[in-house]
Amino acid sequence: MNVAVIGAGYVGLVTAAGLADCGHRVTCIDIDHERIDALRFGKLPFYEPGLDRVVMAGLASGHLSFEEDLEMARLSRIVMIAVGTPALPGGQADLSQVFAVADELAPILAEHTVVVMKSTVPVGTTARLAERMRAAGQPSLAFASNPEFLREGQALEDFWNPDRIILGCSQDSAEQALLELYRELVPQERILLMDVSSAELTKHAANAMLATRISFMNELSLLAERVGADIEQIRRGIGSDGRIGPQFLRAGAGFGGSCFPKDLRALVEVGRAHDAPMSVIQAAWDANQRQ
Structure with missing residues (x-):
């Protein structure tokens, strides 16, 4: 399949x-x-284990090419948008790159192209993108949200062997194209089909859940230290509970990086905009700021 x-x-x-x-x-x-x-x-512009070899293999086979001109997306059946959505000073996601790409793509794409949102965006963004591109004279385009769950240092393993693939599709044509795209990668039971808004919110919710566990363990670690308890023994004790599991239960320096802080702030702002306060997520953010 041709993909851009x-x-x-x-x-x-x-x-x-x-x-x-x-x-x-x-x-x-x-x-x-x-x-x-x-x-x-x-x-490569950054280091990710094994990625250089995969890129070189793709170039050698002719399956992977690099271009500057968006016109090169014209004949692709699927076009994935994976541009940056950095945080604005108020915490909201900066969607300027997403919409700039959409405006340039709208007059270029062939009819019935599937436009897929890979960037992490607030819920409702893909619907806004669809409205914008259709208003520009592309009524036949199909749209989907396909968020990524890649960990730095393990990105290729996460791509090739994902826990799940989230597909939020607005039309059957988008769903069928993406099922075909991923057919050889994962078994059908690992593909979760849902509506676009649910897929967008799933990405933010997953990162918020993981960040909340980190903040919880860091606060618990402080209490354990003050009462003479061992946080490692506590971690094993609660992580052995099948309802909880052992992941993201290590106390440490708090969360950082390019994703968790940005995504938590964005989710808090989305909640505020829709009169649905994200008080637990705000508390996790506040606890992390105290680390």
């Missing part, structure tokens, strides 16, 4: 290389001239 991935950052590059490795013909497009020039020679 817009954005050669972390998510876009891992996705493009992974899909090419599965046998699809993938064009990865980015406006950064120097980045694209380097990628054409297999030089």
Whole structure:
């Protein structure tokens, strides 16, 4: 299948290389001239174990190519948007890159192309994108949300062997195209089909849940220290409960990085905008700020 991935950052590059490795013909497009020039020679803009080998293999086989011009997405059956959505000063997600790409793509894409949101965006963004592109004269486009769950340092393993693949589709044509795209990658039971809004919110909710566990364990660790208890023994004790499990129960320095802080703040702002306060998530954020 011909696929275009817009954005050669972390998510876009891992996705493009992974899909090419599965046998699809993938064009990865980015406006950064120097980045694209380097990628054409297999030089990556960041380190991720094994990714350089997969990119080189894709280039050698002809299944992976890198371009600067969005026109190269014209003949793709699926176009994935994987551009940055950094946090604005107030905590909201900056969607300017998403909508700029949409505006440029609208007059380019062929009829019935499936446009897939890979970027982490607030719930409702894909619907806004669809309305915008259809208003620009593309009524036949189909839209979907397919959030990523890649861990830095294990991104390829997470791509090739995911716990689940979330597909939020607005039309049957989008669902069928994405099922075909992932058919050789995972068994059908690992693909969770849902509506677009639920898929968008699932991404933020998953990161918020993990961050909340980290904040909880860090607060519990402080209490354990003050009452003479051993947080490691406590961790084993609660992690052995099948209802809880052992993941993300290690006390430490708190969460950081490029995803958790941004996504928690964005989810709190979405809740505020819809009069649904995210008080537990806000508390997890506040606890992390105290670490």
